[in-house]
Amino acid sequence: MNKEEGREKMSENEDTEDAYDVENVFAKILRGELRCDKVCENEGALAFRDVSPRAPVHVLVIPKASVKTWDAWLELGLEEREYFLTLVREVIEVEGLKKGGYRVVMNAGRDGCQEVPHFHMHILGGRVLGKILP
Secondary structure (H helix, E strand, O other), rough: OOOOHHEEEEEEEHHHOOOOOOOOOOHHHHHHOOOEEEEEOOEEEEEOOOOOOOOOOEEEEEEEOOOOHHHHOOOHHHHHHHHHHHHHHHHHHOOOOOOOEEEOOOOOOOOOOOOOOOEEEEEOOOOOOOOOOO
C-alpha cells in the first residue's frame, strides 16, 4: 500500500472512527499473510523494518492487539502495554541507537498523516535527524 492509498483508507474509515480495519497491512503481517523484515518480537508486539525508510534505521513497532489509535492502545491492559514498550526499548538497544540518539514518532488520524490504521510507533536513528517539523 502506498501513502496515498493509506490516506484514502483512513478517509474511508472516518465515518466509523472507532472501527478497526482487519484488512490493513499490519493486520495482514500479524496474520502471516504478508512478509516483513522482523527485528524482534515478544508476546504482545512485533518490530520490523519500514519498507520506505526515512533514516538509516527505521523500525516500526506494532501491538499484536487490533487497535487503531493511541487512545485505543491506552485502553489495553497493563501487560499488553508493557509488552509493547519493552519491545520499543529492545529495538533501541538492538539497533545500537542509545549512544547517538533516536526519535520515536506516532502519527494519529488524518491530520497526523497516519498511513496505516493500526497503532504503531516509528523508531528512527542512525544519523542526525534534523528538526521535527520544517
